[in-house]
Amino acid sequence: MVETHTDFNIWSPLAAIRCNPSRADKRFIYFYLQSKEFQTGVELSWSFGTQQNIGMGVIQNLAVPLGTIPEQTAIADFLDRETGRIDTLVTKKRRLIALLGEKRTALISRTVTRGLPAEAAREFGLKPHTRFKDSGIEWLGEVPEGWEVVKFSREVKIAEGQVDPEREPYSTMVLIGPEHVEAGTGRLVSEATAEDQAAISGKYYCHKGEVIYSKIRPALRKVVKAKNDCLCSADMYPLGGRDKLLNDYIYWLFLSDQFAAWSVLEADRVAMPKINRNTLNELRLPVPVGSEQAAIATYLNRETAKIDQLFTKVEAAIVRLLEYRTALITAAVTGKIDVRGKADKQGLTRTDRTDPN
Structure with missing residues (x-):
């Protein structure tokens, strides 16, 4: 049993959507607004206008598939749990990106002002710096002797x-x-x-x-x-x-x-x-002396490239997670996946459920 409901109260420039509690679970509507189906409906409406904004008429005329309140609640409970897991993973990966950025900047900052790490210096046929002098410049601090x-x-x-x-x-x-x-x-x-x-x-x-x-x-x-x-x-x-x-x-x-x-x-x-x-x-x-400048540049090109590769992998993983999040929401709010196991915990009978087909 699926019906549509567009009885929303909206104020510009932001749309404040109020749900009739006897017909719509507000959490279900919240997730539906994040679905690909809703986004596609809005995009199709944009194609007939001159400005890309969601007007009152656009939202009021978009149909929302609604099952019974218990069904909507079960779907919302399912999505609360599953999107929460995805959001936690995304947060961790974004934190990893921040840490990689900090590591990259720290590597650059140390190398251009203190010289190559000992192992890298020997790799380039240079002696590691062991003695430093005051540069006399407040922002710079100490630099290797010889610079x-x-x-x-x-x-x-x-x-x-x-x-x-x-x-x-x-x-x-x-x-x-x-x-x-x-x-x-x-x-x-x-x-x-x-x-x-x-x-x-x-x-x-x-x-x-x-x-x-x-x-x-x-x-x-x-x-x-x-x-x-x-x-x-x-x-x-x-x-x-x-x-x-x-x-x-x-x-x-x-x-x-x-x-x-x-x-x-x-x-x-x-x-x-x-x-x-x-x-x-x-x-x-x-x-630094010319040969050391060239070594520093080569070293930083190589080491930052490694970090940048990790950046790319983590960013791609975030994109995939967010795409999966949207796909999961879309499938759930349109009845394309079965959340009846969750529905049983809500005390629903089989006749209360919307046929996913």
């Missing part, structure tokens, strides 16, 4: 001058903005040409291998290496190492906790959080 601490402008060039993104060859080049870079990881998450983005104002030209750093909201640590010649937003700086600094080392240094702490402190001195060119040029940063 220099130099002014940024002396060893890193910030690109100057801008190009017109509406003209060739620039219009068909990839244009990178802060929105294309994942916070804190150094990963480019999307690409589009200047033409695709309808860019009109001046952009910086970036050479392959240069480091692109977002000067706005530095706490987000948005930094990426240019895979090819490209353009970047005026909100970002293309950076290139001079004689003593490798671009790869600059990239990893800018992802460290120490650099982030300095940049946030400096950004807080102005109305809009950003690092201007003069501030960056006055920065003093650590400079």
Whole structure:
């Protein structure tokens, strides 16, 4: 026995749905609203409108399959238990992702300011660092003996001058903005040409291998290496190492906790959080010898790749769990799975149950 019920009271901009307790279990309705069937109904309604929002008429006209109150309660009890288990697993996996992120950042931060771990140093034919000196820089602390601490402008060039993104060859080049870079990881998450983005104002030209750093909201640590010649937003700086600094080392240094702490402190001195060119040029940063910089970059490329692979696996597992959660809810609220074992515990007779077929 299945009937439909759409007698809801709704207030905009949020829909407050009140259920008639004699006809609908509110927990059953709660789960039904999370089902694929409900989502599909809403999406089909969107296709006939100009704006993707759920209006009062959309919800009122969507049919909801309702069995008896005891049946709805049994389904809700089943889903409370099963989705609770799924939610616990998802929470644990999200915590694992957070821990992996912390491990990744700690690895980068230690290596770019203290040098390679002893075993890794020997692997690259270097002597492990055993003695350290005060860098004289508050944000940096101690650095290995033998490392220099130099002014940024002396060893890193910030690109100057801008190009017109509406003209060739620039219009068909990839244009990178802060929105294309994942916070804190150094990963480019999307690409589009200047033409695709309808860019009109001046952009910086970036050479392959240069480091692109977002000067706005530095706490987000948005930094990426240019895979090819490209353009970047005026909100970002293309950076290139001079004689003593490798671009790869600059990239990893800018992802460290120490650099982030300095940049946030400096950004807080102005109305809009950003690092201007003069501030960056006055920065003093650590400079390992060239061979060690290359070893640090190679080591971090390898070790962070291992962590990133774990990230990917855990994220994929979360996606599968959430897809299963939605599928389970949909199957239960539409009668496609049998929860009669639960129904028996509620004291139902066989004639009270909805035929799952």
